[in-house]
Amino acid sequence: xxxxxxxxxxxxxxxxxxxxxxxxxxxxxxxxxxxxxxxxxxxxxxxxxxxxxxxxxxxxxxxxxxxxxxxxxxxxxxxxxxxxxxxxxxxxxxxxxxxxxxxxxxxxxxxxxxxxxxxxxxxxxxxxxxxxxxxxxxxxxxxxxxxxxxxxxxxxxxxxxxxxxxxxxxxxxxxxxxxxxxxxxxxxxxxxxxxxxxxxxxxxxxxxxxxxxxxxxxxxxxxxxxxxxxxxxxxxxxxxxxxxxxxxxxxxxxxxxxxxxxxxxxxxxxxxxxxxxxxxxxxxxxxxxxxxxxxxxxxxxxxxxxxxxxxxxxxxxxxxxxxxxxxxxxxxxxxxxxxxxxxxxxxxxxxxxxxxxxxxxxxxxxxxxxxxxxxxxxxxxxxxxxxxxxxxxxxxxxxxxxxxxxxxxxxxxxxxxxxxxxxxxxxxxxxxxxxxxxxxxxxxxxxxxxxxxxxxxxxxxxxxxxxxxxxxxxxxx
Numbered sequence: 409x410x411x412x413x414x415x416x417x418x419x420x421x422x423x424x425x426x427x428x429x430x431x432x433x434x435x436x437x438x439x440x441x442x443x444x445x446x447x448x449x450x451x452x453x454x455x456x457x458x459x460x461x462x463x464x465x466x467x468x469x470x471x472x473x474x475x476x477x478x479x480x481x482x483x484x485x486x487x488x489x490x491x492x493x494x495x496x497x498x499x500x501x502x503x504x505x506x507x508x509x510x511x512x513x514x515x516x517x518x519x520x521x522x523x524x525x526x527x528x529x530x531x532x533x534x535x536x537x538x539x540x541x542x543x544x545x546x547x548x549x550x551x552x553x554x555x556x557x558x559x560x561x562x563x564x565x566x567x568x569x570x571x572x573x574x575x576x577x578x579x580x581x582x583x584x585x586x587x588x589x590x591x592x593x594x595x596x597x598x599x600x601x602x603x604x605x606x607x608x609x610x611x612x613x614x615x616x617x618x619x620x621x622x623x624x625x626x627x628x629x630x631x632x633x634x635x636x637x638x639x640x641x642x643x644x645x646x647x648x649x650x651x652x653x654x655x656x657x658x659x660x661x662x663x664x665x666x667x668x669x670x671x672x673x674x675x676x677x678x679x680x681x682x683x684x685x686x687x688x689x690x691x692x693x694x695x696x697x698x699x700x701x702x703x704x705x706x707x708x709x710x711x712x713x714x715x716x717x718x719x720x721x722x723x724x725x726x727x728x729x730x731x732x733x734x735x736x737x738x739x740x741x742x743x744x745x746x747x748x749x750x751x752x753x754x755x756x757x758x759x760x761x762x763x764x765x766x767x768x769x770x771x772x773x774x775x776x777x778x779x780x781x782x783x784x785x786x787x788x789x790x791x792x793x794x795x796x797x798x799x800x801x802x803x804x805x806x807x808x809x810x811x812x813x814x815x816x817x818x819x820x821x822x823x824x825x826x827x828x829x830x831x832x833x834x835x836x837x838x839x840x841x842x843x844x845x846x847x848x849x850x851x852x853x854x855x856x857x858x859x860x861x862x863x864x865x866x867x868x869x870x871x872x873x874x875x876x877x878x879x880x881x882x883x884x885x
Contacts, residue, residue: 411466413494414473416530421477424523428487436498437525438739438749438764441516441536444757448728450858451510451848453547453841454503455578456539457821458831460516463531464496464822496524497825501766501818505832506543506581506841508848509817510780510863513767515540515733517818522740529735538571539578541731542723545700546582547845549718551853552700554707557715559601560587561695562723575723580834581841588717596834603665609636615643619650623661630654631662631693634678639669644678648685663691665717671696672709679712691715699726700855736760750876756801762876763869767817770795770809777847778809779862780817784869789814800865800873 427433443452469477469491477483477491498520509515516532518525550558560579566572576592586601587593593600604622612618615637623630632650634643644664651661664682666674675692682690693715694706703716720726738760740747748762764785770778779797781789789795791812799805821829832840851859865873 411468411470412463412531413467413469413527414476415534416527420527420530422482423526425483425487427523427526428490432522435522436519436741437522437737438741438746439518439525439529439735440514440738440761440765441518441532441733441735442512442514443537443540443731443733445511446728446732449511449544449731451508451544451852451861452540452731453543453582453844454507454509454515454536454540455505455543455581456535456537456574457502457505459535459539459574460500460502460532461821461827461829461831463535464500464528465827467494467496467528469494494524494527495825496528496822497521498524498822499820499824500822502821503767503817504819504837504840506837506844507817508777508841508844509540510861512761512863513780513782514765514818516735517765519741519764533733533735535574537731537733539574539581540733541725541728542575542578543582543841544731545722545725545728546579546584547841548700548853548855549698549703549716549722550583551845552704552707552855553716556713557585558583559693559715559717560584560589560722561717561719563587563589565720566723572723577834579722581837583838583841583845584718584722598834603631604633606633606636606667609633616646616649619646620653623650623654623659627654627657627659629662630659631691632664633667634664635666635668635674639666639674640677640681644681648682648687651682651687651690652685661687661690663693663715665693665695666713667695671713672706672711675706675712676710693717695719697721704855738762739764748872748876750873750880752877752880759873759877761865761869761873763872765869768814769817770797771813771815771847773811775847776849777861778812779807779864781814781864781866782869783866784872787866787868797862797864798870799862800870 474488501517503509503515560576563572566575573592576587576589577596580598586599588602590600592598609615609618619632632647634647647664654661671694678692692713694713695717698716698718699721736751737749739749750762751760753759765782766785768781768789772778791814795809852861
């Protein structure tokens with residue numbers, strides 16, 4: 409990965425300079441990266457951890473970076489000399505890619521010298537916000553597809569090359585089976601998929617000639633786009649003609665693709681035509697501005713589609729173009745003493761959780777997720793004893809758990825600046841993500857009005873938060 413140290417907001421550098429001038433270089437900051445709930449995002453699928461690892465490993469200010477910063481006339485030479493030897497020396501914990509995560513949970517936790525923790529904020533947010541957003545969108549689309557194959561087709565509509573490359577990778581984490589993006593396939597060992605466009609058909613004297621040429625070129629992977637002229641009057645009949653010729657030559661066709669029109673009606677009619685012609689195993693793939701809602705409705709209408717190519721609305725997460733993750737200080741270590749920090753707002757949703765924290769996922773005896781518990785770092789859970797949990801806002805909502813297991817979701821990625829985590833293969837991540845989704849009840853995953861998953865605070869964390877609120881607000885209403 410290229411050096412992205414300068415991929416930061418200017419105010420990170422001006423704050424670093426202020427810390428430097430105030431002699432605060434040895435203070436340690438504790439920061440949490442988390443997202444707040446939105447109407448269309450009640451859960452998310454973690455992605456971007458591998459990009460964070462590559463970024464931290466490559467972080468340094470090159471000579472040209474120092475020269476540019478000098479040209480801004482904002483920083484003195486002592487600070488610029490400090491930047492010449494800058495490296496990340498702190499601790500960074502993160503959720504594994506593919507983990508199902510929820511609002512307010514620390515997806516990334518940083519403990520580092522304040523200047524280091526401050527600098528990495530922007531880039532880490534960039535990686536996690538975008539890739540988690542796309543992995544989540546893919547997860548929702550794949551859930552709607554109910555086990556059908558989903559292909560990521562968004563390269564030409566992505567908002568730039570990096571968004572296309574890493575968005576396609578995130579889509580695989582979210583459940584897609586393949587991508588049309590050849591560079592992503594090459595970089596990450598992901599299956600690539602694609603057939604031909606309408607221009608292929610238009611380049612030949614007639615449709616059947618185009619289909620025959622394609623079948624000759626790819627006799628064992630022949631999937632034909634049948635809607636260039638008239639899907640049911642020419643496209644499907646011509647495809648069947650070529651499929652019969654393929655079979656006579658010892659090959660079996662893959663199927664057809666629909667890219668326009670009433671996909672439910674056309675797929676049902678095409679299915680009957682291909683079945684009657686002796687090709688019941690030929691698949692019907694579809695594209696054309698699909699998303700989870702369109703797919704859900706098409707399946708409800710009995711569409712005979714088993715492969716879904718999803719482009720624009722996946723790679724851009726069209727209905728929700730930003731995850732909205734934030735990176736907030738939750739503590740500071742001064743002279744060895746941990747001082748919890750809290751951000752207060754008139755909007756209760758923006759009041760942060762203080763302290764050095766971790767996240768437990770609690771499971772029932774069948775391995776289904778019950779709730780998540782955010783606690784302080786030194787807390788442990790004894791699953792041989794009943795555990796009481798409660799909603800941190802509506803505290804009267806309580807439950808006591810027995811016969812449960814607990815898993816710590818935050819993994820050590822860097823300790824004292826050294827990478828201690830091995831990034832898994834993308835296929836292992838995708839398999840893990842599938843297991844994660846399977847551990848969540850459907851009530852939490854449904855597209856409309858999903859049930860809210862429980863994310864509670866431990867007693868000690870709740871009490872700490874209330875104390876800091878009282879101390880900060882005092883007697884003022």
